[in-house]
Amino acid sequence: GAVVSQHPSRVICKSGTSVKIECRSLDFQATTMFWYRQFPKQSLMLMATSNEGSKATYEQGVEKDKFLINHASLTLSTLTVTSAHPEDSSFYICSASGGGSTSTDTQYFGPGTRLTVL
Amino acid sequence: EDQVTQSPEALRLQEGESSSLNCSYTVSGLRGLFWYRQDPGKGPEFLFTLYSAGEEKEKERLKATLTKKESFLHITAPKPEDSATYLCAVQAGGYNKLIFGAGTRLAVHP
Numbered sequence: 001g002a003v004v005s006q007h008p009s010r011v012i013c014k015s016g017t018s019v020k021i022e023c024r025s026l027d028f029q030a031t032t033m034f035w036y037r038q039f040p041k042q043s044l045m046l047m048a049t050s051n052e053g054s055k056a057t058y059e060q061g062v063e064k065d066k067f068l069i070n071h072a073s074l075t076l077s078t079l080t081v082t083s084a085h086p087e088d089s090s091f092y093i094c095s096a097s098g099g100g101s102t103s104t105d106t107q108y109f110g111p112g113t114r115l116t117v118l
Numbered sequence: 119e120d121q122v123t124q125s126p127e128a129l130r131l132q133e134g135e136s137s138s139l140n141c142s143y144t145v146s147g148l149r150g151l152f153w154y155r156q157d158p159g160k161g162p163e164f165l166f167t168l169y170s171a172g173e174e175k176e177k178e179r180l181k182a183t184l185t186k187k188e189s190f191l192h193i194t195a196p197k198p199e200d201s202a203t204y205l206c207a208v209q210a211g212g213y214n215k216l217i218f219g220a221g222t223r224l225a226v227h228p
Contacts, residue, residue: 002164004161006161032214034215034216042220043205043218043219043220043221044162044205044218046215046216049214049215091159093161093162095161095162097214105149105150105167105209105214106150106152106164106167107152107164107216108164109154109161109162109163109164110161111160111161112159112160112161114159
C-alpha cells in the first residue's frame with residue numbers, strides 16, 4: 001500500500017519551454033501533496049504544499065508563477081515548470097499524505113523526475 | 119528555528135558490522151519523527167515514524183529509537199544491500215510539512 005507514481009521519470013527540454021510533471025497516489029486518497037527538488041548530494045528542499053481543491057502554499061524563495069501546482073483531485077497533482085532554464089535542471093520529487101489505511105502524518109514519496117534543460 | 123542534524127555525514131561498514139546513525143533535532147512541539155531510505159536516483163522510501171520519547175520500531179535489520187532530543191537508527195549485521203542514504207525528518211507544531219536533515223550516506227562492503 002501507499003504507492004505514489006510520477007510521470008515522466010526523465011525529461012529533457014529546450015530552454016524556454018514548459019514541462020509538466022504528474023504525481024499520482026495509486027492506492028490511497030492524498031489530501032495533501034508536496035513537491036520537492038533535490039540537487040546532487042543534497043537533501044530534499046520543499047517547494048510547495050498543496051491540498052486538494054485549494055491553492056498551493058509555496059515556500060519562501062520559490063517563484064509561484066514559475067512553478068505552477070495544481071491539485072485537482074485526491075489522487076493527482078501536477079507541477080508545471082514554465083519557461084524552463086538550465087538552472088531549473090534538478091531532480092523533482094513529489095510526496096503524498098492522506099487517510100484510509102495510511103497514516104495522515106506520513107508522506108509517501110514518488111520515484112522522482114529528472115529534469116534537464118538544455 | 120526548527121533544525122535537524124544528522125551524523126555522521128558518511129559511514130562505511132563491513133558486512134556484519136553493526137552501527138548506529140544519529141538524528142538530533144531542535145523543534146517546537148514535535149509531532150513525529152520519520153526515517154526514510156533513499157537510493158541514488160530514486161525517491162525516499164518510508165521506513166519508520168516515531169511519535170514519543172521511548173518509542174522503538176523495528177524492521178528487519180533496522181531499529182529506530184526516539185528520545186526527547188534525538189533519534190537513532192541502529193543497523194544490525196548490515197548487508198551490502200543496506201547501502202543507501204538514510205534521511206531523518208521531523209514534523210513540528212501545527213504544520214504537516216517535513217523538515218529534513220542532510221542525511222547519512224551508508225556504504226556496506228562485503
